[in-house]
Amino acid sequence: MPNSVEREISRRLDAWEALQKSADWPLVTAQEVRELGIYGGASGVWVDKNLTSDVAPEGVAVGLLHTGKHYDDDVDETGILYHYPTTDRPASRDANEIQAIKNAKLFGIPIFVIRNLGGAKKVELAWLNDFDDELRICVLTFHGLFPEQNTFAVNPSPDVPPTLFGARRTTKSSVERAERDPLFKFNILKSPKSMLLKC
Template sequence: MRIKDLTSTAAVEKALAEYDSRGGQAFRSRYGFGPSTQYYLSHAGRLYDAKAIAGVAYGYQYPSDGPLPHDKFSGGEAASSANPVLRAMGFTVLDSHSKTVEAERQWRLTVWENLLARQDDSGLVTADAVRAVGAYGNFRGIWTDKSRTQRIHPDGVTIGLKHTGQHYPDDLNENGVLYHYPVTRQRGRDLGEVNATKAAAALRLPLFVITEHGDRRGAKLAWVEGWEDRSSLFLVKFGDTSPVQVLDRDRSEEQPFELEGNRRRRRNGTVVTRPDQARFKLEVFQRYGPRCPLTGIAVPQMVEAAHLRGDADGGTSDARNGLPMNAALHRAFDAHLFAINPETLCAEARPGGPSLDDMGITQPKLTLERLPHSDALRWRYNEWLRYTGREGEVPADQ
């Protein structure tokens, strides 16, 4: 009983079919194999544990002998191992231990193709399908597999981000996710995972965002589009292509300001989607910091990005058309309970409405190092004057 006696492509194909029928975990368990940690057979867009397939295929070719046990042969690259035998029959065996960035990029795209091929009718896969190919592999939110990815970057490179939806459900949408930095008692490990995620952006490597749906998993191909350290946020976008530019710092002054223009659209004629909202929040935090300048609240989870010219009014997603505000004050701002005078930069309460004190505005004058664009402040103020019936007090073009 030697693995080099395996010569039947039909036997291998039967093993592949059984793997697909049973699922990888049940297949390996039945025949006593563990999941692959390095070598995978690639066939018809799917990945399989190379050694397990070879051992089971041997039993299909030699029924009287039965499957070849895992401890009776090697799954490596030696002449008497499974990989050369599979390749000799025309099958492709891939090494997941990438030595270059380009090889790692191709490996991750191959993993993505495999996950797509293994989706059920709901677009979900088994938890084993995710783990078996290394798209995710531990209990923490950020998965780097540092022992493998350290070959291409000293900090390792993040492979998967797990989003349970329990703590920040609103930060996940169809376009991407605002992913919060890990905060645990293992501060050194937290920092390492943050640096590994930044490395994925720097190297233009995709990663996988994994979501839980009972015993099934959702998987999205994603890219780190930017980050903001003060608010401890990563901006991660879904899609097949990497971002043109990584938002690793405030870039709001690099382009001419235009007050109008966003990508607001409607899906199915009724549901409004805002694909720029997560990016807008990150860029507002990059420009001003995650602190409400009118109340002093500086808890990132309590601070939102408020548009001056609103998204519904065609306002741009440029950070200069925004301000960070605590969530309650943002609601008051959108309800026209107050506005900011573009000349004095001071908040003014709506006549007959709650006072600035009532709304918790303890710092009524904007004293930010960088201010919103004057056109945006002026547009919002004039809208507020019209809304409150005082539009004649200030010329619209002032």
């Protein structure tokens, strides 16, 4: 199994390197994404079972599509809160996709996060940092080639309260709005004290 894990990590890092050579990087075409095996499905979670079922029976998630239609403020330059799939398909399919996402953390394999930007795609190399089955959310961070480079902290300990208020970045588009920190939302919801907020 370690050989299959190493092979899959190497394949993904090679794809990441190839993406960065794209003429319009950091934007790429859907064709480039498909040709590199980063995404090939119609649903949000792409699991290439042909390449990853030798790592784990459910496979390992290769790409996660974030359309921004429902949770547009759950992504920023540091990472994304990715909501578990909840579809009308058989429950086992959603469960297998969720496990395939978790398998990336279990085996230390990066996942590609794909966002639609107009007619182009923006792809980030991400690492699964944390997940919460009750909230049906996982946290992926964009921080480079190695998991140990992660400087974006998910609440390190349930004994340490999350920072509730801090400086917020803003972006300018057609309107100016404060950007939300996705990790703040996750840390608050996952915090044991959040039970008071849920009441």
